[in-house]
Amino acid sequence: MPRQQPPTRPVRRRSYDQFCAAARALDSVGDRWTLLIVRELLAGPRRYTDLHADLPGVSTDVLASRLKDMEQSGLAVRRRLPPPAAASVYELTEHGRGLLPVLSALARWGTPALAERRPTDAVRAHWFALPLLRALDGTEHAGVVEVRLEEGEFHIRTGGDTQGDDAYGYGPAPYPDARIVLDAELCLALGRGELTLAEAVAEGRAEVHGEGPLAAELRGG
Template sequence: MPRQQQPARPARRRSYDQFCATARALDSVGDRWTLLIVRELLAGPRRYTDLHADLPGVSTDVLASRLKDMEQGGLAVRRRLPPPAAAAVYELTEHGRGLLPVISALARWGAPALGERRPTDAVRAHWFALPLLRALDGLSHGGVVEVRLPEGEFHIRTGTEAVGEAYGYGPAGSPDACLVLDADAAMALTRGGTTLAEAVEDGSAKVLGDTPLAEELRGGQYPRV
């Protein structure tokens, strides 16, 4: 007589079991891929297929597991968009969006390790969004900057407009300025080795638009990172 199958026990999330704020934080986001999923969701709601496409190297099983953990931990929620889209998307909760300064700090700390791009390195245009947002910190004119790289387009919100989603995928509807550059120029800006005014002067970057924000970007009247 076949043995009766026992119901599977719910997996217990790993914990460092340390009464320490850092350890508690790592209990939530310390698993591989979790913080990179947060990076993707900082731009707003995303479908599972879009997340998988922009996280090259992650397996479908691991991505699904991490998203489930993030839901259980209160970092993200899954909801269905209204018709005609009618698609399921994941988005960060307020608790999850609180990781923005953490991701930004990690990007700044890790920038010197990038060096030359390796042949095996994937790249997406929007991966430059948070470093560029930090590089443009200190602008007196807030607004939306559309960034155009050969790899694609995204837009960032600066100044008083930088509330909620830190950046968005694709072109902006009505940007206050457009920044056209390549990955090398973007890296130089994010490392602090050059200012945008210097990049515009040597031709490695171009600012389009006639708004006060565009003029400020061209003039570089903000602190060097």
């Protein structure tokens, strides 16, 4: 009779084992790559292959492990898209979307380190959504703004309450309320509060297109 193997215990994730809110948070998001995966999923549901493509340097094993950890922590879920897509995507839960202000604050703290782009630096257009969201915080009129950079396009939501919605997204928006054309350096300067978008438009450093109230507000009208 074959010897019966003892039941396998679930692997316990590493913990700081400290009764501290910051330590508990780092138990969930303190591992390398986790917050950058959150950054990607804040733009909306993504397939595993798309995540891997926009996270240069992460191995397939590490990405799969982090996604599994995020599911176990209630930060993300995996779901199957209906036909004809027939693909699985990962998306943030409401708990996971609550990390937006954390990422925004972290990006603001790290902005001084972007004084010079290194030859080895990867770049994606939507990575500039965080400083631009910060720059447009407090916009009176709510809507979707399409942003065009030399590096590509993305779109963001401004004004009002975006709870439950994606704060930003990949590529052009289907029906934007305004379009902004600018460069990455100006995005960072706006995020640092060095000038407003209306001032950048007046100086000829940015263009705002659109006829509605949101476009007019962004132009400073």
